[in-house]
Amino acid sequence: MNQVIDSLKQNLQLLYRKALDADARLDQLSAQGKGKFQQIFPAHAGFGTDNTRFSPYVAEVAEQVLQIEQAIDTPEPELIADTVKKMELLFSTLANFSASLKS
Structure with a gap:
């Protein structure tokens, strides 16, 4: 489970950086x-x-990643799936936004 949490945190860091850049561009x-x-x-x-x-x-x-980390002994599979789904949606939307700016 620690590998899953570490992976979620790494992806969260990537999303954070991309979101800051995208928000600056939106501003x-x-x-x-x-x-x-x-x-x-x-x-x-x-x-x-x-x-x-x-x-x-x-x-x-x-916040969801934090909840997963705090419930390390009994994480809810639904929460993990929901978190991954949201991360995927954020990554794809940020990529589409970045691509649209280059066009």
């Missing part, structure tokens, strides 16, 4: 009057967060 776009949207992920994506920046979504995932 630039917003200052230019672009990027007018209500939230990054729709309600059905599974996040409890509703925000126009990536960092709050990463913070939500970080």
